[in-house]
Amino acid sequence: MDERFLTFFIVVAAVAGLLAWYLSLRHRKALMEHEERMAALEKGAGIPAAPESTPGSVRTYLLRGMIWAFAGVALSVLLLGVSLSDRRPEPAESRMVRAQQLSVRVGIPLEQAVRVIEQDHSAGYRGGMSPAAALIGLVPVAVGLAYLLFYATDERRKRRSESA
Numbered sequence: 001m002d003e004r005f006l007t008f009f010i011v012v013a014a015v016a017g018l019l020a021w022y023l024s025l026r027h028r029k030a031l032m033e034h035e036e037r038m039a040a041l042e043k044g045a046g047i048p049a050a051p052e053s054t055p056g057s058v059r060t061y062l063l064r065g066m067i068w069a070f071a072g073v074a075l076s077v078l079l080l081g082v083s084l085s086d087r088r089p090e091p092a093e094s095r096m097v098r099a100q101q102l103s104v105r106v107g108i109p110l111e112q113a114v115r116v117i118e119q120d121h122s123a124g125y126r127g128g129m130s131p132a133a134a135l136i137g138l139v140p141v142a143v144g145l146a147y148l149l150f151y152a153t154d155e156r157r158k159r160r161s162e163s164a
Contacts, residue, residue, distance in 0.1 A: 061151040069144025076137025083129040 040047050095117050103113035 058151065058154050058156060061147050061154070065144045065147030065149075065151055067144070068140045068147060072137045072140030072142075072144060074137075075140060076134045079129070079137060080131055080134035083131045083133055086129050 037047055096114070099110065099113040099117045102108070102116065103110045106113070
């Protein structure tokens with residue numbers, strides 16, 4: 001099994017495990033609140049107030065924006081670093097095997113396949129992850145910028161700062 005696949009599988013399993021753990025904690029909390037309310041009803045006591053589900057202050061949008069933006073930049077830097085460090089020189093034996101496979105697959109003479117593989121090698125092709133994969137980090141950066149834009153243009157925050 002390829003080492004990269006194994007690492008990817010471990011990371012996905014860890015994220016899935018953390019998500020399951022978080023969801024079970026959230027479910028357990030909701031279950032406890034429900035049991036508390038039911039016990040109060042059975043005793044005839046007042047029902048405890050349900051916790052308010054307000055989104056919080058406008059400053060949370062600043063925090064969310066910074067988190068998303070910095071996480072996106074970090075993801076881009078990470079993917080770019082991985083893609084650049086993943087490029088290793090290909091051994092001559094491996095190039096010859098690729099040339100033989102290309103020759104059989106496309107139906108060209110072996111000498112021509114060797115020339116094609118050597119041209120790829122001399123042009124700097126090394127396989128591995130493309131540096132363009134780092135552009136995936138632009139997605140969370142855009143989400144963070146949207147939060148920051150909302151924070152900057154929020155009228156409630158501006159009115160509060162003017163009246164204070």
